[in-house]
Amino acid sequence: MSFTALVEEYRGKLLENVHFGVVSVVDEKGNVIYRAGNPEHMTYLRSAAKPFQAIPVMKRNIDEVYGLTGQETAIFAASHRGESFHIEALESIIRKVGFSEEGLHCCATYPLNEDAKAERHRAHEPKRRIFHNCSGKHSGLIALCKHMGWDERTYYKLDHPVQQEILETLAYIAEVPISSIPVGIDGCGLPVHALPLNKIALSYLKLACPDLIEDSATRVAAAKMAKLMNEFPDMIADTKFVCSALLKDPNLSAKGGAKGVYGIGLRKERLGISLKVSDGSEQVWPCIIASILERIGYDNQETIDRLYELVPNVIVNDGGTIVGERRAVFSLER
Incomplete structure (x- = not known):
């Protein structure tokens, strides 16, 4: 099977939920060096594709043109959540x-x-198109057109x-060959592409380490997009x-997508990480990602702590009383 147990959630001493999924960690040659589940599991990137969908825009220096x-x-690569500074x-x-x-x-x-x-x-106020979390990506593509x-x-x-x-x-x-990429329709109405988890990890490694991209125009565009994502992180979500x-964390390139898919590139370590939560949960991302970083010996504890602060591993009820916990239960196999 593709999936393995990633996170267990307990209420009291009783196991209440299990979140299954896949984790893939690759080196700069694309070799899988750590895995949990099947690293070749195919999944749609959903919004994790946005930094790559923005590369054609960045190649034409659309920011300078306009x-x-x-x-x-930066919002061209965003799944913005509609705060006032996003809308402005x-x-x-x-x-x-x-x-x-x-x-x-x-x-x-x-x-x-x-x-x-x-x-x-x-x-x-009525609903608006620019309130949609993908409107930054759409705006970039219209500007390019x-x-x-x-x-x-x-x-x-x-x-x-x-x-x-974008497909090319x-x-x-x-x-991967173009012919091997399944294409569907994303929530925002644009084409959405699927890749094996190990190839998503490789793509994020290249976003973090664009020297691995041979084509100079693509390399420069990817580097510029990745730099903006780190310079203006709050624009991305x-x-x-x-x-x-x-x-x-300036050492990381990172972006998630709907239905539990996530990609991360590590610059200093020159590693790519991807994961997919099979039930589509995003709430368990911090637990999983922090655990991956801990298990590969990542040395920025501040980043790991920031993840646990976002979604603590303790589970509280509506009144704020601690009633359970979530545990990362996967092992990273070499």
């Missing part, structure tokens, strides 16, 4: 590039951040030049989410 700030450019950045991008919010293919919704959502409800003279209305279709370039970029970085917490 005079975008670092914060605005997106509104600025729309003004500078010169397109309508209605041109975004992602649907109108409310922010994912609960405080931000409550704020919009209190103000009796506008610059290249491509049809801005159909940028979400698989046969569109921008989507074909992902195949190149992951070192929000002030209380695991992606931003990890990106505060």
Whole structure:
């Protein structure tokens, strides 16, 4: 089977839940050096693809073309959660590039951040497309289409030049044939791509260590995107989410996607990590990622502590009383 038990959750002394999944850790040659479960398990990247989907945008220096700030450019790789500074950045991008919010293919919704959502409800504001967590990615692709003279209305279709370039970029970085990449439709309406876990790990290693990318234009674009993600971590998710917490560590490139998939690249150690939680849970990401970092001997305890602060391993009830715990139960096999 692909999956193995990653996290157990206890209420009192009784085992209440088990989260299964896969972990893959690769070296700079793409060799799997640690694993839990089947490292070749195929999964959609979902939003973990965003830094790579942004590479065609970065290749054309779209930030310079339209005079975008670092914060605005970073949101091209984001699953932003709709805090006010995210919305301000997106509104600025729309003004500078010169397109309508209605041109975004992602649907109108409310922010994912609960405080931000409550704020919009209190103000009796309607749902908006830029509240959608993928609107930064969509804005970058529209800006690229506008610059290249491509049809801005159909940028979400698989046969569109921008989507074909994204597919080629992902195949190149992951070192797989295009024909081997399953393509579906993501929650935001764009094509979504699947890779084996070990290839996701390799892709994130290259994002962290772009010297491993031979093509110079792709290498420069990846390096610039990764640098912006570390410089403006709160733009990538929000002030209380695991992606931003990890990106505060300048040694890491990191991004998660829906349904439990995650990718991390370690610069100094030159390692790539990927994981998939089979039930799609994101709540157990901090427990799993912190445990992986501990088990490979990662030396930045501040990063590990920050993960445990986000989602403590103690489980509390509605009144704040400790009623149980979660435990990482997997071993990393060589």
